[in-house]
């Protein structure tokens with residue numbers, strides 16, 4: 001088992017986790033099939049619309065939509081837009097994509113640093129804890145972080161940690177273990193210290209990240225000097241916010257801090273901590289998962305309007321320095337892009 005430089009003390013774990021969860025090392029060994037190296041992004045997709053991407057095996061929603069989105073995406077930098085028929089298919093593809101990156105980084109760096117969001121993203125990760133991935137992924141290499149967190153106790157309904165724990169980290173349902181945790185060593189799950197103020201929690205998280213950079217668990221971008229996470233799994237709100245970076249908020253311009261705090265979040269709860277754009281944009285891979293008609297307006301503004309302006313949505317500010325940025329969407333989320341009038 002890999003030990004981390006910074007292990008959460010038992011005091012920062014929520015009581016339900018302390019009491020109920022067997023340590024990862026006590027789980028029975030699970031036979032891990034050899035997973036052949038596969039190309040990334042080989043899963044079923046119906047659209048590929050951005051430049052600099054593999055184009056094989058993909059069919060556009062429509063020629064009109066394809067052309068229009070491709071043009072806009074080209075103007076906005078290296079992005080790939082994948083459109084699936086349903087959220088179910090998004091979840092299937094996201095699991096494959098994540099498992100393949102897990103294998104790649106586990107081999108290359110002996111660690112896989114994964115950053116989670118809250119919100120609907122967690123539900124879309126459900127296929128990763130089902131066969132075949134629950135057996136084939138080397139969970140012991142995972143180091144789990146949060147791109148943003150609400151400043152509430154970890155057992156609070158608003159906690160992104162709790163959401164991830166209840167919806168993902170505790171959902172390891174192997175046939176002879178009816179209910180167990182995903183076997184990520186507990187010291188590699190980096191929840192915030194919920195006994196601190198928003199400012200204190202942001203400082204503490206940034207300090208912990210700096211220690212993990214020093215020990216080599218988290219990589220550093222040679223381009224930006226900011227931490228370079230292997231995979232960031234982002235969601236997007238209907239207003240186009242990502243992490244806890246909201247439209248028009250001064251935090252959008254933060255360019256020094258790795259982790260900062262907000263006390264006036266327009267979406268409750270008001271107090272949160274969040275990674276900053278320099279950190280998000282230094283990632284090796286970002287998967288932005290956007291599903292449902294509620295997000296269609298923001299998707300249209302980001303990808304379909306052809307306008308690049310001073311009123312950029314936060315999602316439009318995701319622009320990786322030297323990483324790969326992929327949108328995982330369903331048809332509902334891109335429904336306004338399919339409307340010829342808006343293309």
Ligand SMILES: O=C1O[C@H](COP(=O)(O)O)[C@@H](O)[C@H](O)[C@H]1O
Nearest residue numbers: 117118119120121235236237243
């Ligand atoms: O408040 C938040 O919202 C966003 C988006 O959530 P969704 O439910 O609309 O997908 C989420 O990505 C972020 O982590 C969370 O704190």
